[in-house]
Amino acid sequence: METDTIAAISTPSGEGAIAIVRLSGDEALDIADHVYKGKKSLHDVVTHTIHYGHIIDPADGSVIEESMISVLRAPKTFTREDIVEINCHGGLVSVNRVLDNVLSQGARLAEPGEFTKRAFLNGRIDLTQAEGVMDLIRAKTDRAMQSALKQVEGRLSERIRKLRQKLLETVANVEVNIDYPEFDADVVTTNVLKENVAFVGEEIDQLLVTARQGKIMREGLGTAIIGRPNVGKSSLMNNLVHENKAIVTEVPGTTRDVLEEYVNVRGVPLRLIDTAGIRETEDIVEKIGVERSRQVLQEAELILLVINSAEPLSDEDRALFQAVQGMNVIVIMNKTDLPKQVDEEELREYTSGRPIIAASFLNDEGIDSLEEAIAHLFFDEGVEAADMNYLSNARHIGLLNQAKRSVNDALEAVEMGVPVDMVQIDITRAWEQLGEIVGENVHDGLIDQLFAQFCLGK
Numbered sequence: 527m528e529t530d531t532i533a534a535i536s537t538p539s540g541e542g543a544i545a546i547v548r549l550s551g552d553e554a555l556d557i558a559d560h561v562y563k564g565k566k567s568l569h570d571v572v573t574h575t576i577h578y579g580h581i582i583d584p585a586d587g588s589v590i591e592e593s594m595i596s597v598l599r600a601p602k603t604f605t606r607e608d609i610v611e612i613n614c615h616g617g618l619v620s621v622n623r624v625l626d627n628v629l630s631q632g633a634r635l636a637e638p639g640e641f642t643k644r645a646f647l648n649g650r651i652d653l654t655q656a657e658g659v660m661d662l663i664r665a666k667t668d669r670a671m672q673s674a675l676k677q678v679e680g681r682l683s684e685r686i687r688k689l690r691q692k693l694l695e696t697v698a699n700v701e702v703n704i705d706y707p708e709f710d711a712d713v714v715t716t717n718v719l720k721e722n723v724a725f726v727g728e729e730i731d732q733l734l735v736t737a738r739q740g741k742i743m744r745e746g747l748g749t750a751i752i753g754r755p756n757v758g759k760s761s762l763m764n765n766l767v768h769e770n771k772a773i774v775t776e777v778p779g780t781t782r783d784v785l786e787e788y789v790n791v792r793g794v795p796l797r798l799i800d801t802a803g804i805r806e807t808e809d810i811v812e813k814i815g816v817e818r819s820r821q822v823l824q825e826a827e828l829i830l831l832v833i834n835s836a837e838p839l840s841d842e843d844r845a846l847f848q849a850v851q852g853m854n855v856i857v858i859m860n861k862t863d864l865p866k867q868v869d870e871e872e873l874r875e876y877t878s879g880r881p882i883i884a885a886s887f888l889n890d891e892g893i894d895s896l897e898e899a900i901a902h903l904f905f906d907e908g909v910e911a912a913d914m915n916y917l918s919n920a921r922h923i924g925l926l927n928q929a930k931r932s933v934n935d936a937l938e939a940v941e942m943g944v945p946v947d948m949v950q951i952d953i954t955r956a957w958e959q960l961g962e963i964v965g966e967n968v969h970d971g972l973i974d975q976l977f978a979q980f981c982l983g984k
C-alpha cells in the first residue's frame with residue numbers, strides 16, 4: 527500500500543477566490559503542523575474540524591498566508607487516510623508557496639488523480655464512482671454536475687451490480703442443472719436462461735441509450751448557427767451567450783487557438799461550433815461547400831438555421847435546407863419586427879413538422895421560444911430517460927457494447943439448442959465485462975491509465 531503523504535493544489539488554477547492545498551497520508555498532520563501556526567497544534571484538535579491560523583515558512587518563521595485548516599483523520603475521509611486541507615484565499619503565488627512549503631516538509635507532489643486513486647484502492651469508492659469524480663471535475667454545466675454527482679453516488683454501479691447478480695443467478699441455475707441431471711430440469715433452465723439473459727440485454731440497451739446523452743453532458747451538444755449573410759447569426763450568438771453563462775475554452779493543438787463557447791441553455795450544454803468563424807468572417811454561408819464549413823456541419827449535433835423573414839426565401843436558403851437534411855434542425859425566422867416577405871408555406875415544407883421559431887433578435891424576442899425548443903428536443907424527444915444515470919464514459923460504453931454482444935451470443939446459443947454449459951461461457955463473459963465497468967475485474971494497467979486522466983489534486 528502507498529503510505530507516503532501526497533499534496534497538491536486541489537482547486538482549479540485561476541478560478542475562485544479560495545485555493546486549497548490538500549494533503550493525504552500518514553504524515554499529513556505532522557507535515558501540516560510544521561508549517562502551521564495557530565492556537566493549538568493540529569495534533570491536538572478534534573477530527574473533522576476547521577481551524578484558523580497562519581501558514582509560516584518553517585525556515586525563518588515568516589508568515590506566508592492567513593488560512594483555515596481542516597483536519598480530517600482517517601478513516602472517515604475521501605482517501606480513508608489522514609487528510610489536511612489548507613484553505614488559502616490569496617492568489618496563485620501564495621498558494622504555490624504553501625504547496626512548496628509542505629513539499630519541503632516531506633510531502634510528495636501528487637500525481638494526477640492520485641487522491642481519487644487512493645480512495646479507490648482503499649475501497650472508499652468503486653471505479654464508476656471514481657470516474658464520476660473525474661466527470662464532476664470536468665462538468666461544464668449544472669445539469670452535467672448533477673449527473674456526475676449521481677454517478678459518484680454509485681447509482682450506475684448499483685444498476686450494473688443488479689445485472690451481474692442476475693447473470694450470476696442464471697449461471698448458478700445452469701450449474702444446478704449440470705450437477706444434478708437427475709432433476710431433469712432442462713426445459714425450465716432453458717426458459718429461465720432465455721428470460722434472464724433477454725432481460726439483461728434489454729437493460730444494457732437502456733443504459734446504452736443514455737450513453738449518448740452522457741457524452742453530450744460532458745462535451746456539450748455540438749451546435750452550429752448557420753444562415754446566409756445578414757440574417758442575424760451574430761445577433762443570435764450574442765443573445766445566447768449573454769443570456770446564458772458562457773464558458774470559453776481554448777482547444778489546444780491548433781495553430782491559431784480556436785475558441786469554443788459553451789452556453790448552458792436550460793440545462794442543455796451547447797458547444798457552439800466555429801463561433802469565431804461567425805464572429806470574424808460573417809460569411810460562413812458563403813463558404814458552404816468549402817471543406818471547413820462542411821466539417822462544421824458534420825460535427826454538429828444541432829443546427830440553428832436562421833432565415834430573414836423580411837425577405838423571400840432565396841436559393842441560398844434552399845441550398846442550406848438541402849445541406850442539413852436529416853439533421854436536428856431548428857429553424858429561426860428572424861426580423862419579424864419587419865414586414866413579412868417569406869413564404870411560410872414553403873418554409874414548412876423544409877421543417878418536417880418541427881416548429882419554426884419566430885424571432886426578432888434586435889428586440890430580444892424569440893430567444894425564450896428557441897431555448898424551449900432546444901430543451902424540448904434534448905429532454906423530451908427521447909434523449910433523456912428520467913432518473914437514469916448518464917453513462918458518460920467511452921470505456922463504459924465500450925464495455926457495455928461488449929457485454930451486449932456476449933448476451934446476444936448467449937441468447938442465440940440457447941435458441942439454437944446449444945448445451946447450456948456452453949451458453950454459460952457467454953454469460954460468464956458478459957458478467958466479467960460488466961464487472962470491469964464497476965472495477966471488479968480490473969488489472970493495474972487499466973487503473974493507472976484511468977487515474978492518470980484526473981486533474982492534479984483530485
Ligand code: GDP
Binds near residue numbers: 755756
Ligand atoms: P449575420 O450576418 O447573420 O451574423 O447577421 P447579424 O447578426 O450581423 O445581423 C445583420 C444585421 O441585421 C445587423 O445590422 C443587425 O442589427 C440586423 N438585425 C439582426 N436581427 C434583427 C432583427 O430581428 N430585426 C431587424 N430589423 N434587424 C436585425
Ligand code: ZN
Binds near residue numbers: 756758761804805
Ligand atoms: Zn454577423
